[in-house]
Amino acid sequence: MMKKTVPVTLVGAVAAAATALATGSAAHAAAPAHHSPMTHQVAAPSTSIPAAFRSASQAATRTHRGVVVSSQTTPTSQLTALPNGQFKLDTSAGPVRIQRGNGWVPINTTLQRGTDGMIRPVAATDQVAFSGGGTGPLVILGSGAHTTTLSLPLTLPTPVLSGSSATYRNIYPGVDLNLTATGTGYTETLVVRTAAAAANPHLATLRITATTRGMHLSKAHDGSLTLTGSGGQDFNAAPPAMWDSTNHPHLGPAPTATDPGGATITPMSTTVTTSSTTGASAASAVGAATTQNTIAIVPPKTALTGPGVTYPLYIDPSFNVTRSSFLTVTSGGYHYDDDSSEDLDVGDCDWSYCNGIGVARSFFDVNTTAFEGTTGVAHVSNAIVTVEEIWSAASTATDVNLEQTQGFPPTQTWPGPSSEGVLDTQASVAGYTGHAPAQVKFGDANVINAFQGLANAHGKTLYLGLVAPNEGDGDEWKRFSNVASDTTAQVFFDYAPxxxxxxxxxxxxxxxxxxxxxxxxxxxxxxxxxxxxxxxxxxxxxxxxxxxxxxxxxxxxxxxxxxxxxxxxxxxxxxxxxxxxxxxxxxxxxxxxxxxxxxxxxxxxxxxxxxxxxxxxxxxxxxDPTAPAAPTITSNGGGSFTLNAPGAAGFAWALNSQEEPVPTSNQCTYNSTSSTGGLVTADSTGTASLTVPGWLPYNYLFVEAFTGSHVPSPESSTLPTDTASTTHHLELPNPR
The missing domain is CATH 2.60.40.10 (Immunoglobulins)
Incomplete structure (x- = not known):
């Protein structure tokens, strides 16, 4: 068989031999037919790794520290070249940074007052502005030619700012309005402090005037709202909901203005009416048109002032930018997409105070555009998906599955996107009975394989789901953080030669x-x-x-x-x-x-x-070093002969004292003839026809067969007559 030697044509230093390589089967084409030439294989030079990757990798080696590949940075992902030649991709399920000029800054939702009197977060992905007080809009979404203003029929007090929140005290007696900026929008909550405040007729039907310019407001059958605009940002609002301060520890933590926690969530009905459109034809709601809409939200009376209500009471209609990075669906029909006020629920909510939630499943996606931008296929060596569990129904660890799924739109409902298989299962406990929030890390080989599959396809998004293994077991009810920086993936990869x-x-x-x-x-x-x-x-x-x-x-x-x-x-x-x-x-x-x-x-x-x-x-x-048998020579008369030698690729012949010609190493066709000798090609049976030019009856004909490797046979020759005969190594007097 074969062996290995140390090569002598190496460029640069030679390393030790590599470890044994994988041996999977390969597809094979048919073997070459006899004497058909085969050229060597030539592949195009590789240009599969972008110059930015190479430059960052070289800088990382030179400086012995990680170097960010700045061209690959997005609001949700960052690629770093490591000194050991690998790359590290950090990606989150939602934005964690925004672009400012030529650089990036972390999202900072701390509110500050602008020169125009409006209040805005320091750094957020979307254009959101809150009222500084007075009769103007409560919230402005978008910018330029694509904006929507949301207004209440009242004069707003000057808000009290605290971090990401603006609180408008006593917009009605005993009712505060709380606006909280998020990385992708905001939450809006009316805090109703007492039963007397809840009886205010203004709360029986909440009316919000939405004036859109270059945007269109629509309502889905479940009460969710969407703002869309050509060239502008899109926003969505989950179906409005309300909850009181009654806490059910199995469900979640104590309710607050920004998180229902363990409260019972009550949906509210919503209607949208359009009163006027100006600046464009009535048939067009997008472009330069300005449209005034009225959003009417009706809380159930029993949820406002009914028996058993624990105050303060919270009423939540909020808008967030549509990104489809988070989604929760329930078998009870309630679903929400990118709702900053809702955690990611998983499992069976089987208690009476669940208000018909049923079984919940939550989904998110992570960005992998670093795989998309190259023609070379990255090899993923490690990958970890991390989520933060903030609550669980059981006081001991229970399982949760991480699944790979198909993509999902914001309108996805139960049972959620189709699953492509469970990637990993981890046990965890958090929140209930004093447990702190827990980071749950999924890093099974299947997780690595999922990212590898995406790398192979040069895909840019991996869709994932959190699902209870036993959806009939209430102990597997869990809640996970919807904060983008809490739901992440870290992927290590490099490129094969x-x-x-x-x-x-x-x-x-x-x-x-x-x-x-x-x-x-x-x-x-x-x-x-x-x-x-x-x-x-x-x-x-x-x-x-x-x-x-x-x-x-x-x-x-x-x-x-x-x-x-x-x-x-x-x-x-x-x-x-x-x-x-x-x-x-x-x-x-x-x-x-x-x-x-x-x-x-x-x-x-x-x-x-x-x-x-x-x-x-x-x-x-x-x-094949085997020589063919000596050829048979059959005379057909007149200098015409039939030559045969099984396995022969061709024949060399000569007359009288001449030597048979020898084919050269690159001579692959054998039809050459002179007056004294030549070559002739054999067919697949080792047979050839030969006509000798100027044949004379007293000529001697000498013939050798040869293989495709040019291995010659013993010589054959004819008698100096023009009769049909065959001889092999005849001991005759001849010119030689």
Whole structure:
């Protein structure tokens, strides 16, 4: 069989041999037909890794610290080149930074008053402004030609600012209005402090005037609202809900103005009416049109002032930017998308105070645009998805599944997007009976495989779901944080070397690119380090052979044996391997067979994972040192002869004292004739027709057959007569 040798054509330093390479089966084309030339395989130079990746990787190695690939930074993801040659992708389920000028700053929802008197967060993804008090709009969404103002029919007091919240005290007696900025919008809550305040007729029907410019307001059947605008930002509002201060510890923490926690949530009815449209035709609600709409929200009377209500009471109609990064659906029909006031619920809410929630499932997505922007396929070595559990119904750890799902729109309802399988299951407990919030980390091999699948497809979004393993067990009820920075993924990856190019056989060892002339040929291939760090990281090239017997012109993959042969080259270098000696791994040179050889490159860096490229397309060749039998020569009269030798690729002939011509190593067609000799090609049966020019009856005809490897047969010759005869090594007096 074969062995390995230390190559002499390496570029730069040679590393130790790589570890054994994977041996999965490969598809094989048919073996070459006899005497059809085969050229070496040439692949295009690789340009699969963007220049920005390379530059950051080299800088990380030079400075011994991580370097951010700034061109890959988005509101939800950041790519960092590490000193060991790997890349680290940190991605979150929602925005955690915004772009300011040429740089990025973390989201900061702390409120501050502007020169126009409006109140805005320091740094948020969307244009949201709160009233500074007075008769103007309560909230302005969007900017420029695409805005919506939301107004209440009252004069607002000057708000009290505290961090992300603005509180408008006593907009009605005993009723405060709380606005809280989030990274993607805001929450709005009316805090009704007493039963007397709840009896105020203004609360029986809450009316909000929405004046849209270049945007369109619509209501879905479940009461959710959507603001859309061509060229502007889109916002959505989950169905409005209310809750009181009655706490059910199994459900969640104590209710607040921004989080219902363990309260019973009560939905409210919503209607939208359009009173006027100006600046465009009535048929157009988008563009330059300004439209005035009235949103009417009606709380159930029993939820406002009924028996058993615990005050303060909270009423929540809020808008957030539509991003479809968070979604919760329930079997009871209630669902919400990107609602900053709602946690991500999971499991069976089977208590009477669940108010018909039923079973909940929550979903989110993470951004992986770093995979999308390259033609090279990243190899994912590790991946961890982290979520923060803030509450669980049980006082001991219970399981939750992380599933990969299909994509989901904001309007997705029960049962949620289709599952593509469970990636990992983790047990956790949080919140209830004094447990602190818990980070739940999913890092099973299936999680790595999910990101690898996305890398293979150059995909930009991975959709995930949190689902209770037993949706009939109330102890598996859990709540998870909807804060973007609490729901994250961290992915480590690098790039395998380029698939080898210029897989060739030494020209001195092959005839016509297909037929070996030796059982110890030399092969060579090139590869490029696709994860350069600025060092001369060596690249190993493994050669694998496949063989079959010569009686079957179409090799069958199942009949082949793959023998990886590892030899080392350096970054952007050439590696060679021959089969001249025997060792324990490769016990012998080639034997007669149809053969295929492939090459695979492996990064031999010791400070990073050793990644392997794809195998090359097989290069086909044959080795058969067996000489054919001496040819038979049948005279047909007049200098016409039929030649035959099974397995022959062609015949060499000569007259009288001349020597038969010898085909050269690159001579692959054999139809050449002169007055004294020549070559003729055989068909698949080893038969050829020969007409000798100027044939005379007293001529001697000498013929040798040869194989595709140009191995000659014993010589045959004819008598100096023009009668049909065949001779093999006749001992006749002749001109030779």
């Amino acid at each position: 380029a698939t080898p190019t210029d897989l060739t056989i030494d020209p001195n060892d092959v005839v016509c690119g297909t037929y070996l002339t030796t059982d110890t040929p030399t092969f060579s291939a090139q590869s490029t380090d696709e994860n350069p760090t600025g060092n001369t990281t060596p690249v190993g090239i493994s050669f694998a052979t496949f063989r079959d017997n010569l009686t079957d012109p179409t090799p069958v993959a199942g009949n082949k044996t793959k023998t990886p042969i590892v030899t080392t080259g350096s970054a952007n270098g050439t590696a060679t391997w021959d089969a001249a000696t025997t060792d324990a791994t490769n016990p012998g040179p080639l034997y007669p067979a149809h053969w295929e050889i492939q090459a695979q490159a492996t990064s031999l860096a010791t400070d990073s994972t050793q990644e392997s490229s794809a195998w090359t397309t097989p290069l086909q060749f044959s080795y």
